[in-house]
């Protein structure tokens with residue numbers, strides 16, 4: 001079914017292992033999609049939503065034990081354990097082929113094996129990459145059709161070559177006991193079994209675009225990052241592109257689709273991507289970013305007309321919802337949605353739900369899958385094969401204390417240190433304790449396919465390939481006063497912080513030098529039409545010596561985990577920060 005003999009041979013080999021009743025090559029066409037939808041509706045794995053208010057929208061309920069990525073079952077199977085590093089689980093390739101391979105033996109008996117060629121990145125881009133996912137889940141096929149460019153664009157890009165990521169996925173028996181997500185970066189293979197959910201099963205996203213992508217990026221001299229990409233358009237019409245990395249529960253999708261407040265309505269934000277950026281040095285010495293994805297796989301709870309009006313308007317048609325609740329009008333619903341609580345609904349498991357109970361109706365990690373082109377703020381440049389030139393990179397975290405609203409790093413190397421020491425407080429949406437500070441360098445801990453210390457070295461080395469590197473910043477929308485009140489209104493008002501960042505990139509914008517970096521000088525943040533007084537800015541922008549000294553100690557402890565692989569430049573950055581704090 002393919003004119004590429006390497007691809008055909010691999011598909012035949014997999015077929016002999018998994019023994020399906022039938023093999024189907026997917027082209028991503030409407031007809032194919034319609035047939036899959038009909039099949040899932042008949043099977044009961046998909047439910048139609050109100051066709052009048054939500055045309056072509058469907059609900060999928062995943063297995064109750066299969067509702068999120070499973071980091072403890074995710075492995076980097078590099079031949080050397082040290083290449084996976086202290087932040088990844090490691091299994092030797094031989095052991096993985098034995099243990100995980102066993103679970104694929106005959107696993108598609110009685111089922112259909114779908115072959116899904118997909119392209120990560122815009123059609124015709126030199127930066128785009130091909131993957132092929134073999135799966136026995138029609139839900140995965142329907143989602144991959146939204147999240148990637150499926151079929152022809154991928155096969156055309158591949159041509160007769162062998163450069164494609166080989167992804168093998170099976171639902172298996174959906175038991176967490178027999179669930180593995182194994183990556184073989186040296187041979188560019190992904191084996192995922194036992195889960196049908198999101199990042200575990202849609203192999204183009206976290207597995208390919210980040211874990212395999214980051215490994216390939218280091219080999220080839222580019223960056224695969226867990227970043228949104230946005231364009232900031234000024235009233236004069238110029239657009240500056242910014243990439244930003246945040247751990248979960250910081251509102252990355254909301255920032256990517258930000259709607260400026262009334263008082264700033266001559267400014268505009270354009271969305272290029274909300275989750276992943278592949279960034280390459282261009283001929284002009286600047287860093288160019290593409291969004292490898294073609295859709296958004298966003299968290300539903302908390303999404304509303306207030307937090308993300310652009311998302312709300314794109315969620316009215318052609319959406320696959322996963323694990324949300326449904327109202328009596330057969331419309332999707334989640335905690336934090338607009339309007340009043342429905343009195344009764346069906347919860348994410350399809351059980352009757354009453355609003356007086358304590359149970360949540362939607363799963364906290366419930367999702368929408370939607371084509372990016374439906375986003376009202378989608379950038380004209382989002383499919384530009386050359387990418388967009390990045391002028392600033394933002395690192396961010398959720399910190400009630402310590403980190404100011406925004407600061408600028410002194411140098412590239414200092415900025416890499418800022419990214420490498422990022423941390424965020426856990427929220428109820430994640431599992432485990434609430435309010436605990438966790439380090440999550442560049443928001444890549446769950447997604448970096450190799451040793452994080454080598455990854456930092458790669459970041460440091462990138463500066464040599466960029467005559468005009470982006471400036472590096474850190475933001476914190478979540479600083480609180482002693483009574484627990486948020487000091488910054490956030491959401492659309494974050495535009496004011498982006499404007500300061502733009503001013504700094506353009507050599508305007510006043511700043512005060514502190515031990516941790518440059519913070520906005522009094523009067524340099526636009527506060528027009530905002531009820532944040534210049535006096536309230538003090539606690540929002542302050543850099544306190546003692547807590548930062550504690551932070552330095554904590555960072556040193558953290559860096560010690562990486563032993564001798566820690567780049568000397570980062571060890572030097574901690575020392576210099578420590579000295580600046582002592583002198584301050």
Ligand code: TSX
Nearest residue numbers: 249250251254255477486488489490491492494
């Ligand atoms: O997404 C958020 N952003 C980024 C928006 C572009 N959230 C939601 C985070 C969970 C996903 C935020 N929450 C942001 C934010 O900037 N800031 C906050 C904290 C906050 C919450 C409520 C208020 C203010 C700040 N409400 C009032 O002040 C009335």
Ligand code: MN
Nearest residue numbers: 226274275276
């Ligand atoms: Mn993500």
